[in-house]
Amino acid sequence: MSKNKEINSQFLSELSNFIFNNSDKKIQSLICDLHIADIAEIIEELSIEQATYLFQLIDEERSAQILVEIEDETREHILSTLSSKEIATEVIKNLESDDATDVLSELPKEQKEEVLSLIEDDHASDIEDLLNYPEDTAGGLMAKELIKVNENWTTIRCLKEMRKQSSEVKEVHTIYVVDDQDKLVGTLSLKRLLLTETKILINEIANYDIVSVIATEDDEEVANIMNKYDLIVMPVIDKTGVLLGRITIDDVMDVVKEEAEKDYQMASGITEDVESSDSVWQLTRARLPWLLIGLVGGLLGAKVIGIFEIDKNIELAFFIPLIAAMGGNVGVQSAAIVVQGLANESVKINTILSKLVKELGVALLNGIICSTIIFGATFALNYPIDLSLTVSLSLFSVIVFAALFGTFVPLTLDKYKIDPALATGPFITTVNDILGLVIYFLIGQSILV
């Protein structure tokens, strides 16, 4: 049982050694028992030359699968070492249509056509068909391989046809039932088929209550639907209802993970999809945009402090960090709640107005609690009473304002079809920082004189 084998640095250095010495037999015995996902993980840890060397030692059925699992950059390099004929007969031939399409779409246009001409007709036309769908749609996620039976067949004919069809499908999840126009009408559970021994018609045992998507549907919506209805595999149809393919949940899980990671990175001020294994320059570039916005915000903040002539009320300087930090914090908290609500669609039914009212309640409560605490604390710490009052009043105003702003911005972005997660990033924090300062100094000037 090759269960989740631990790939440690000892294993890796042994492997590197064998690769260095071209000890092909030893390498093969080291990796022959490993799962393709483990080999893919190993390949990511090797240099690109070592990875390419290792790759050509793996049998073609496994190597094709591995190619799908590894990262774009490594895959691109390995593909560039293969001829079009090798790609067609060793890679594409061993992949289901969805994975084959993903690999093929990364090739240069000319080579793509060359490879397609070398694949057997059925497979090639499936792939050509899939190449037409954008990557982030249901069509871009689906595979064409499936088991399809006509509702007017008997169970016996059905079993016979299934045997024929199942040779080209890796795993049978669901049997789709279509009418004479090839339109999807239902599904047939293997369980029902197993329990039914007589020669009855498929339409008597089929399940006609099915959830499907149209091929042009957005991939995030596909993920939401599959998650909501707890589907493991979902059929894809065209506008007229004709069955085109099916999407399995492992592909959708990647969409969910990527989406969650994107939102998380956005909230942390990282603008590109990066991993800790990326290069220093990639990592730097992904972080610069927020930092630059922060710089502009800082310069504006300096301007604000200058305009309000801080030298007349020097003690106001003490609480600049407090006011700035709290405005940013509250704004991000409010925005995050809205962003997550939008992602889970729980916001849809309620209106923007009721959101704002509720957020106002939360903000008032937080504002009262925090400003009371800060008034008591600054008083106890012997700051002048008018300064305590200024800080406490400003904090209250900043919390309420930042919360409303943090709620309003992502809702507005979403309305105009802009990713609301942008709101949890630099924009709200920086704007709140500055507006917080303005509020603070306005209140300070009128109280302290």
Next chain:
Amino acid sequence: MSKNKEINSQFLSELSNFIFNNSDKKIQSLICDLHIADIAEIIEELSIEQATYLFQLIDEERSAQILVEIEDETREHILSTLSSKEIATEVIKNLESDDATDVLSELPKEQKEEVLSLIEDDHASDIEDLLNYPEDTAGGLMAKELIKVNENWTTIRCLKEMRKQSSEVKEVHTIYVVDDQDKLVGTLSLKRLLLTETKILINEIANYDIVSVIATEDDEEVANIMNKYDLIVMPVIDKTGVLLGRITIDDVMDVVKEEAEKDYQMASGITEDVESSDSVWQLTRARLPWLLIGLVGGLLGAKVIGIFEIDKNIELAFFIPLIAAMGGNVGVQSAAIVVQGLANESVKINTILSKLVKELGVALLNGIICSTIIFGATFALNYPIDLSLTVSLSLFSVIVFAALFGTFVPLTLDKYKIDPALATGPFITTVNDILGLVIYFLIGQSILV
């Protein structure tokens, strides 16, 4: 085809109306075509009294499923309106063991035993067994219902036994192959079984290359394994290898989503798992901890500014917001990269040291770029040259320091088995804010004099 029907406010007000007038027939015709997931969504939008009224109009097979889908609070209320007998015969009877266990575990201890005594023996012993596993383990996620065949059976006997077993399983995903000691040895694909017509033995067509988990394994690890190996269903075994149950991916998808949401909320300063539909008090409570830490940080910041006698160098006040914000931003960015790396386990192989070195590279690069820009900008804006120099040098130091700190803290937390996502929350931001100020004033004092 009841496909993802749009539940709008018009639909809801019509339904509320029918409930108000006790128009049971009209209600039933309104919801009879809906998927259970849609009804669950509707129930969440109704008042708890309306929800309970609606619930008792739904046929028992669907109502049991709906009960699993809705939120804890609503479920608790509906369960409290049912007798133990009703829970046993209408709810638990219609659920697979994993869902049945989830529902049962929410009942008070006495009622739990009463309900268990009213369930048929097989189902009850499965549930009692599952109740022993903590919710966040493989055992807590698994269902006991599965199709199991002996490796020494013929395909004919296998099909016969499968027919018998499949009556209690909702859907057949995989057939598990065990030896005479009931130990899991492999799986059998339905496809292989369909393609094999002769009376050969199971062990000739079984797949012996399987991935499984032990029942005590952590649920996040289960999610990682299923995701890595692209599994739709995974067998669960005990320490000796005996097959106990199976986990399907839809349950794991919930774990992945919850984990991602938790990290996201943590990064946004929200400490409890809340949704925008929660009460004002719940939402307030979830946000207060970060705000309170922010308050303490702000007070410490005021102390720092006081100690360094800002009145001697008033112009330092201008750039307090800039320095504080940048320290916090950089720290969170660095921490987020590490947290995500740890979640994806890509950090495992590399050592802490190499992480820190890389992060240092990114920080130096970001530091040089940002401090050059700020030097140019402040110079162009006619700030005194020694102030420009102070700000620029401080910014560089703060960026480098915050990045190292942001990398080091989550790695250390993880080492001591504390959730590293804590690091992206208030702690790093606040500490960086204050240490940034200290660095700024130290540099300022020595340059400006």
